[in-house]
Amino acid sequence: MTVRPRRAVSRVFLNLAAIVVIVASLFPVYWMVNTSLLPASSVRSTPPHWWPDQFTLKNYQEAFADDGLVTALFNSMAVTGITLVAALVFAFLASIAVSRYRFRSRTTFIVAILVIQMIPAEAMIISVFRVLDGWYLINTIIGLSFVYIAMVLPFTIWTLRGFVNGIPADLEEAAMIDGCSRTGAFWRITFPLLAPGLIATGVFAFIQAWNEFVFALVIMTRPEAMTLPIWLRAFVQATKATDWALVMAASTIMAVPVIIFFLIVQHRMSSGLVAGAVKG
Structure with missing residues (x-):
């Protein structure tokens, strides 16, 4: 393997590692926001709701109240x-x-x-x-x-x-x-x-x-x-x-x-x- 392909492979691995770090860092924030937009009855449901398919702002209304x-x-x-x-x-x-x-x-x-x-x-x-x-x-x-x-x-x-x-x-x-x-x-x-x-x-x-x-x-x-x-x-x-x-x-x-x-x-x-x- 020549020097240039090695650099390309190492660059790919570094990019993948960076993507993993970014996803791992942002996912808790996303899950917090996603959970806040779901009704309480859906938070612990199985399977989990990966996006707010039962969108509601009731939780924010109660918090601001x-x-x-x-x-x-x-x-x-x-x-x-x-x-x-x-x-x-x-x-x-x-x-x-x-x-x-x-x-x-x-x-x-x-x-x-x-x-x-x-x-x-x-x-x-x-x-x-x-x-x-x-x-x-x-x-x-x-x-x-x-x-x-x-x-x-x-x-x-x-x-x-x-x-x-x-x-x-x-x-x-x-x-x-x-x-x-x-x-x-x-x-x-x-x-x-x-x-x-x-x-x-x-x-x-x-x-x-x-x-x-x-x-x-x-x-x-x-x-x-x-x-x-x-x-x-x-x-x-x-x-x-x-x-x-x-x-x-x-x-x-x-x-x-x-x-x-x-x-x-x-x-x-x-x-x-x-x-x-x-x-x-």
């Missing part, structure tokens, strides 16, 4: 928005500092970021609760946002640091030779090339804050303070005998904002990657 959904949706959006903006701002400044400047304890700071990521977040629940309780921030959006910001910052700093290190400082120096100030060179040259990194870390921060359950369960104890994951748990418990069609409808509602957010930013992520490759 729940009084806590709108409040939980607002709380999740508020907490996620605060976490996303604050995490990106702080991580952006920190990544620039550790990548572009040399200062005392710089290495210690970088190592500390790695060590913090190794600590299980659940191990600090009691300490975090007592601190927030002392600050009167239990059952508040600000209190939960503080916790989420602290959770996502180490990873976002580390990720953005890699993006900043990948942009040569010579680009800024060349712009300064052409007449730009240091600030102008940064905003005109470096910052546009950081757009893919900011969007990638922003997606991570958004998903982490939107889906987090344990800290929200401990900190947001009042019904009016629940986020969507806590609302979903209470909603499932309220159905007594688990109505899987109804649960899948509520889960789909919870997943829709994440999908919308990704659809909004994915084009900018792709265009930012292309622009960075051209400018680099």
Whole structure:
């Protein structure tokens, strides 16, 4: 077998492997949506319904009829928005500092970021609760946002640091030779090339804050303070005998904002990657 046929065969196997991975990743999402569009009596029927041949929106109507959904949706959006903006701002400044400047304890700071990521977040629940309780921030959006910001910052700093290190400082120096100030060179040259990194870390921060359950369960104890994951748990418990069609409808509602957010930013992520490759 010559080199070219071997490459063709390996390419076919790689494509097949990619298709298997994509199907395995998308099938749970499809099954969730499919189940949410079926009546409860058809969910556990044999053989299973592979598509919504008994289409109904009753499950979504019952989910939206729940009084806590709108409040939980607002709380999740508020907490996620605060976490996303604050995490990106702080991580952006920190990544620039550790990548572009040399200062005392710089290495210690970088190592500390790695060590913090190794600590299980659940191990600090009691300490975090007592601190927030002392600050009167239990059952508040600000209190939960503080916790989420602290959770996502180490990873976002580390990720953005890699993006900043990948942009040569010579680009800024060349712009300064052409007449730009240091600030102008940064905003005109470096910052546009950081757009893919900011969007990638922003997606991570958004998903982490939107889906987090344990800290929200401990900190947001009042019904009016629940986020969507806590609302979903209470909603499932309220159905007594688990109505899987109804649960899948509520889960789909919870997943829709994440999908919308990704659809909004994915084009900018792709265009930012292309622009960075051209400018680099």
